[in-house]
Amino acid sequence: MLLLEQILNGLQYSALLFLLASGLTLIFGIMGVINLAHGAFYMVGAFCAAYTAMATGSFWLGGLAALIGSACYGALIETSIMRRLYSRDHLDQVLATLAVVFFSNELLTLIFGRSPPAMPTPEWYSSFVQVLPGLMYPVSRLLFIAAGLLVAVGMWLLINHTRLGMLIRAGADDHEMVGALGVNIARLYTLVFVFGCALCGLAGFMAAPLLSVEIGMGEKILITTFVVIVVGGVGSVRGALVGALLIGMVDSLGRAYIPPLLDQLLPSETSGTLSAGLISASAYIVMALVLLVRPRGLLPARA
Amino acid sequence: MKNLVLRACLATSLCAATAAQAVEPVRIGFITTLSTPAGYLGEDSRDGFQLAIDQEDGKLGGVPVQLIVEDDGLQPAKAKQIADRMSLDGISLYTGVIFSNVLAAVINTATKDGFYVSNNTAPSTLAGEKCMANYFVGSYQNDTPHEMAGVAANELGYKKMVILAPNYQGGRDALAGFKRTFKGEVTEIYTKLNQLDFSVELARVRSLAPDAIFQFHPGGGGINFAKQYGGSGLSAQIPMVVPVFSMDERMLAAVGDVAKGTNIVTLWNPQSDNPANQAFVKAFSEKYKRAPTVYAAQTYDTARLIGAALKTSQGNLKDQAAFRAAMKNVKFDSIRGDFSFAQNQHPVIDWYLLQVQAGADGKLVEVPIRTLATRHVDSYAAQCAI
Numbered sequence: 246m247l248l249l250e251q252i253l254n255g256l257q258y259s260a261l262l263f264l265l266a267s268g269l270t271l272i273f274g275i276m277g278v279i280n281l282a283h284g285a286f287y288m289v290g291a292f293c294a295a296y297t298a299m300a301t302g303s304f305w306l307g308g309l310a311a312l313i314g315s316a317c318y319g320a321l322i323e324t325s326i327m328r329r330l331y332s333r334d335h336l337d338q339v340l341a342t343l344a345v346v347f348f349s350n351e352l353l354t355l356i357f358g359r360s361p362p363a364m365p366t367p368e369w370y371s372s373f374v375q376v377l378p379g380l381m382y383p384v385s386r387l388l389f390i391a392a393g394l395l396v397a398v399g400m401w402l403l404i405n406h407t408r409l410g411m412l413i414r415a416g417a418d419d420h421e422m423v424g425a426l427g428v429n430i431a432r433l434y435t436l437v438f439v440f441g442c443a444l445c446g447l448a449g450f451m452a453a454p455l456l457s458v459e460i461g462m463g464e465k466i467l468i469t470t471f472v473v474i475v476v477g478g479v480g481s482v483r484g485a486l487v488g489a490l491l492i493g494m495v496d497s498l499g500r501a502y503i504p505p506l507l508d509q510l511l512p513s514e515t516s517g518t519l520s521a522g523l524i525s526a527s528a529y530i531v532m533a534l535v536l537l538v539r540p541r542g543l544l545p546a547r548a
Numbered sequence: 549m550k551n552l553v554l555r556a557c558l559a560t561s562l563c564a565a566t567a568a569q570a571v572e573p574v575r576i577g578f579i580t581t582l583s584t585p586a587g588y589l590g591e592d593s594r595d596g597f598q599l600a601i602d603q604e605d606g607k608l609g610g611v612p613v614q615l616i617v618e619d620d621g622l623q624p625a626k627a628k629q630i631a632d633r634m635s636l637d638g639i640s641l642y643t644g645v646i647f648s649n650v651l652a653a654v655i656n657t658a659t660k661d662g663f664y665v666s667n668n669t670a671p672s673t674l675a676g677e678k679c680m681a682n683y684f685v686g687s688y689q690n691d692t693p694h695e696m697a698g699v700a701a702n703e704l705g706y707k708k709m710v711i712l713a714p715n716y717q718g719g720r721d722a723l724a725g726f727k728r729t730f731k732g733e734v735t736e737i738y739t740k741l742n743q744l745d746f747s748v749e750l751a752r753v754r755s756l757a758p759d760a761i762f763q764f765h766p767g768g769g770g771i772n773f774a775k776q777y778g779g780s781g782l783s784a785q786i787p788m789v790v791p792v793f794s795m796d797e798r799m800l801a802a803v804g805d806v807a808k809g810t811n812i813v814t815l816w817n818p819q820s821d822n823p824a825n826q827a828f829v830k831a832f833s834e835k836y837k838r839a840p841t842v843y844a845a846q847t848y849d850t851a852r853l854i855g856a857a858l859k860t861s862q863g864n865l866k867d868q869a870a871f872r873a874a875m876k877n878v879k880f881d882s883i884r885g886d887f888s889f890a891q892n893q894h895p896v897i898d899w900y901l902l903q904v905q906a907g908a909d910g911k912l913v914e915v916p917i918r919t920l921a922t923r924h925v926d927s928y929a930a931q932c933a934i
Contacts, residue, residue: 247751247755250751251748251751254745254747254748254751255748257745257747258745258747261745350583354587359587359588359591360588360798360801360802360838361768361771361798361799361801361802362801362802363801363802363803363804365804371778371779371806373781381781383779383780383781385779386747386779454775454779455745455772455775455776455779456744456745456771456772456775457585457767457768457769457771457772457775457802458802459585459768459771459802460584460585460587461584461585462585462768465742465744465768466744497745497747497748498748500739500740500748500749501748501751501752504737504738517736517738520738521715521738524738524740525715525740525741
């Protein structure tokens, strides 16, 4: 029963990682931009959700505000800054997007101040559902898993069964050829970027009641998000899904079972430090192992 | 041309003003953390210190002072550069640092030709055998809140506890401090530094079914933990004991209603009827339009402590022995009641247990439950030979 609960916890963490990683991997795969500012849009989403929900008292309006806020901020950044970076080398992109991180942090500090807000939630949100006999699980976390699942299915439909998806796939393979065929590539780029930002907004909205809504919250999760897309294969949404599941599960189950296991095997002084070290490194160990066997990730976009 | 005349006028009047000001103000170097998510700690500290200066119209203890605030960005190397520059500028009185790793980088520069008076962190490494003549602490010794949490758990009758902290020096010290005084049985769980999701650890807590938990996660991590502890339904079943740094007033506001029932161990009781405290809370709330945190309170107290010593020494920091004596025998109306220094120049103060409860208007309030220790001397004082 505890194992099942820990698996659900792992799924929930995977869902958060997937919402962020799918947008990031699309942006990297199609535009070739290393976007360190991806976490900033997640932060903007969380702040929009929390402050709108506080002002209106409506949980769902908070969600809407997060999607719109992140998408608008994304559109602004894409048209003013990102657009100039597509043809530049990776160092320029890293520097510019890092500047966007600092700028966004200071902007939100100026607007909202330094006190983290509390996101109000409706009654049903903090209730529990009986998943199995003897296992009660919070609605809030089930909702998170559902959102991740929904986005995964939605992305699959979008990419494999729509015209836009076809362009996205084509763009990821050879964007020069797509442009030569008369597709408005600048518009496609803006669209993909804004779409990725809206997914960040969704992640921010889902995370706002569970996590601290604070300046710099995006940077904390960005590194793990990059690990996810490297493990999954850069540019591939399927890869992002697999990567998110793998990293989310390894992290959660590792935290749950490594310490009790080592406690039984080793004397307590050594087991404590060893398990803490293993837990901190687990995601990176997985990444190293995957790259050793498949240097381009599990499901790379381009064969 | 008109402009030029105007400027000349301004310049001369400025000169006149400086000439009239006979005493050169004592400059105080305030190195603190204003950026990063922990920026609010520095913001509250700075505002607390500034309030004490403003209340005396730019003076502390009747001596004109100038506060020079710099942001260390939570980077020890940057803090060291700032301290070196301030030292070259001739500043010889420092305070403001929030984090112990930053303090370690600053302390030698600050105490070489001057004084450091801590408004916040005071690691055990500087409290025992390696205590320093020019280093005073106005706040508290780092281990004490965790030791007091152990005392609180004993007094609340808990026998079996799960204790959690991030796996870094501060976290390990916290759990060690708790175990020093707690008499029951403990299970330790180390979390990752900067961990976001605690559902896994919470599931373990549920399966271990302790009488209560103790956790130390300062800043954003603490908000995450407390939100999820409430969200998992555990807060209604298993009480939580925390040092105030895991649930300061701003964190409480961010966590909201699920923080109800949290037991907070603190060195400052915001509701204390001590007149100096009442005046501080009122003045701070009026000036900054928010309730003061413990960081603001202990920094305000440190500012007034410095003020009292400046008054005795008439603002003269050149005579180090005289200023040291003025600090050691300092008398001032602390917002925490009686205040004096132990052998190691760390404060001897009272410790309290507060509990978060719903007030009459439904808003959360911190209700004083009991005094955990009166005139408490920290665990390292006896090892110091100044």
